[in-house]
Amino acid sequence: MLFKCCWKSLLLLLALVTCDSTLAAKKEDDAKADLKNVHKKIENLKKELDASTDAHKDAADALKASETAISKAQKKLHEINLKQKQNSVALTQLKQQSLRIGDSLSQQQQQLSKLLYQQYVHGNQSYTQLMLENKDPSSIARDLKYYAYIAKARSKLIADMQGNLTKIETLNEETAAKLAEVAALKEKQEAERSALLQQKQAKAKVVKSLSQKIAAQRNEINKLKRDEKNLSNLVTRLAKIAADQKKKRLAQQKARAKASKQKPSTQKPTDKKQSNQVIARNNTLPDNEVDGLRFASLRGKLRLPVRGEVSNRFGAVRSDTGVSWKGLFIKAGEGNEVKSVASGQVVFADWMRGFGNLIIVDHGSGYMSLYGNNQALLKNVGENVSGGDTIAAVGNSGGNESNGLYYELRKNSVPFDPLSWSSLR
Numbered sequence: 001m002l003f004k005c006c007w008k009s010l011l012l013l014l015a016l017v018t019c020d021s022t023l024a025a026k027k028e029d030d031a032k033a034d035l036k037n038v039h040k041k042i043e044n045l046k047k048e049l050d051a052s053t054d055a056h057k058d059a060a061d062a063l064k065a066s067e068t069a070i071s072k073a074q075k076k077l078h079e080i081n082l083k084q085k086q087n088s089v090a091l092t093q094l095k096q097q098s099l100r101i102g103d104s105l106s107q108q109q110q111q112l113s114k115l116l117y118q119q120y121v122h123g124n125q126s127y128t129q130l131m132l133e134n135k136d137p138s139s140i141a142r143d144l145k146y147y148a149y150i151a152k153a154r155s156k157l158i159a160d161m162q163g164n165l166t167k168i169e170t171l172n173e174e175t176a177a178k179l180a181e182v183a184a185l186k187e188k189q190e191a192e193r194s195a196l197l198q199q200k201q202a203k204a205k206v207v208k209s210l211s212q213k214i215a216a217q218r219n220e221i222n223k224l225k226r227d228e229k230n231l232s233n234l235v236t237r238l239a240k241i242a243a244d245q246k247k248k249r250l251a252q253q254k255a256r257a258k259a260s261k262q263k264p265s266t267q268k269p270t271d272k273k274q275s276n277q278v279i280a281r282n283n284t285l286p287d288n289e290v291d292g293l294r295f296a297s298l299r300g301k302l303r304l305p306v307r308g309e310v311s312n313r314f315g316a317v318r319s320d321t322g323v324s325w326k327g328l329f330i331k332a333g334e335g336n337e338v339k340s341v342a343s344g345q346v347v348f349a350d351w352m353r354g355f356g357n358l359i360i361v362d363h364g365s366g367y368m369s370l371y372g373n374n375q376a377l378l379k380n381v382g383e384n385v386s387g388g389d390t391i392a393a394v395g396n397s398g399g400n401e402s403n404g405l406y407y408e409l410r411k412n413s414v415p416f417d418p419l420s421w422s423s424l425r
Contacts (some may be wrong), residue, residue, distance in 0.1 A: 020377040041254045058402045066203035066350050067397040071357045073196040074335075074376030074393055080189045087182050094175045098168060102316060108155045110157070227354025234367060235360070236413040238347045241287045242362050266270060282330065284425040286390040291343040295363040302341045305371060307407045308332030314417040326415040327370065327408030334375060338392035341369050342383045355406060356397025361385060372406035373398050 060181060142198025282304040290298055304310070308330040312318075316325050340361055347368070348360035355372035359379065362368050396403045409418045 006169070017287075021167070025042055034374065050234070056420065061353065062206045063203060063356075063397070063399060066199050066206060067356060067395075069197060069199040070395075071351070071374070071376040071397075073192055073199055075378050077189065077192045077196065078376065078378050078390075078393070080185055083406075084182065084185055087185070091178050091182075093177065094171055094178065098171045098313075101164050101167050102173070103160060105168070112161070118345065122133075148316075183305045200202045225323060228323070230353065231355060232413055233354070233368075234348065235370070235410055238360060238362070239366060239368065241414055242284055242347060243366075278309045278311065279313055280419065280424055282307055282310065282422075282424050285337070285388065286339045286341045288343070288386045291387050295342060295365060295367040298342060299421050300423060302418075303339075304328075304330060304418070304422050304424070305339045305369075306330050306332045306336055307335070307339050308394075308404065310419070311404075314419060326417050327406055329404055329406050331402060331404040332394045334396070335393055336394040336403055337390045338371055338374060338394060340387060340389045340391050342387045344385060345370070346379045346381055346385060349379060349381050351397070354398055357395065359392050361391070366412040368410045369412065370406075370408040373400045373404065375403075 030335040095333075237268040284303050285307065286303040286305060290301055309332075310324050311329050311331055314325055314328060317323070318325060338359075342361075342363050344363040346359060347362045348358065350358065352358045352372075357377050358370065358372045359374065359377050360368055360370050371392055373393040373396060375397060376393040377391070378393065379385060379389075379391045392405075394403055394405055400406075407418055408415050409421060410416070
């Protein structure tokens with residue numbers, strides 16, 4: 001009877017474990033399907049942008065191919081450099097392990113030498129020899145125990161030494177493999193640098209041949225308004241996709257459970273003309289100390305995504321076109337790291353007319369941060385990022401004159417002042 005009860009309990013437990021495993025697998029499959037669906041929707045959005053009426057009328061569009069290629073090459077270099085750093089740390093650890101084992105092996109050799117010396121001095125006498133020497137039984141027992149202790153200690157030392165020699169051999173093999181990987185990465189790095197240089201030269205040729213046309217179009221009011229409208233439409237569509245995905249996840253969670261303010265800024269453009277003066281300087285970068293907090297509670301706690309000089313005020317009228325600024329332009333050195341201002345998920349990472357290599361991070365509750373004119377995009381759509389993660393590298397893509405980052409914050413697709421939300425240090 002007891003056996004039958006135990007057997008039933010075991011079957012029930014196995015059924016529950018199987019059910020949990022099936023649910024976990026289903027959740028993982030649903031998550032993959034959701035991500036694939038999001039990627040598909042975003043790809044469709046990008047195709048719609050390229051198919052628009054004015055898709056191929058800008059001189060700056062000629063830069064798209066080279067700037068996209070530069071971004072990809074720069075990303076590969078970034079990934080190689082990260083791998084190089086990881087290998088450097090691994091090699092240092094392997095070297096330290098080898099040194100520790102080498103020291104241990106040296107000590108074991110010294111101990112074995114002492115044991116062998118003691119054995120040589122006292123002789124390696126057998127039980128029969130001790131009996132024939134006519135010693136008293138207590139002396140014989142004491143000597144036998146002593147010899148047994150020496151033999152046991154010697155065997156242990158030899159076994160430990162053999163183990164350490166095997167470890168050293170394994171570490172040497174791992175070190176050789178890492179060194180080979182480093183050499184291969186260096187070769188790959190040189191190839192990527194060469195490809196990057198070629199892409200930059202290609203871009204320079206395009207800029208040189210179309211410099212006058214690009215300069216003229218850069219200041220066209222209709223072009224800027226159209227680019228801003230395209231960006232706003234993109235953010236609106238991305239926000240809708242994110243909201244739809246959130247609703248779907250909540251519905252799925254409810255179904256499974258049953259089966260088992262910040263007000264957006266309305267600041268209006270001022271009549272003040274924007275000059276080239278430095279509005280603010282930023283010397284610190286974001287980190288992950290605000291991760292886990294609601295984005296709406298981060299007003300005054302954010303840091304600007306790049307070190308540099310802010311050259312405009314949000315809402316101020318641009319002196320070249322009369323169009324108001326919807327974000328900030330932060331002048332910074334080419335290749336400088338661009339950091340995510342808070343945790344979130346990358347929902348867009350591609351070249352876009354007027355904004356070059358653009359990356360958008362969704363922070364939830366309708367909040368998004370936008371980073372444009374980058375030389376390289378270092379994260380992919382769907383990747384989760386923490387505050388302080390490097391997501392891009394500073395550049396002048398999109399037909400920009402100077403190196404720097406174009407940075408926006410939006411709530412429900414409406415831009416608001418990033419400076420009022422940031423702490424400059």
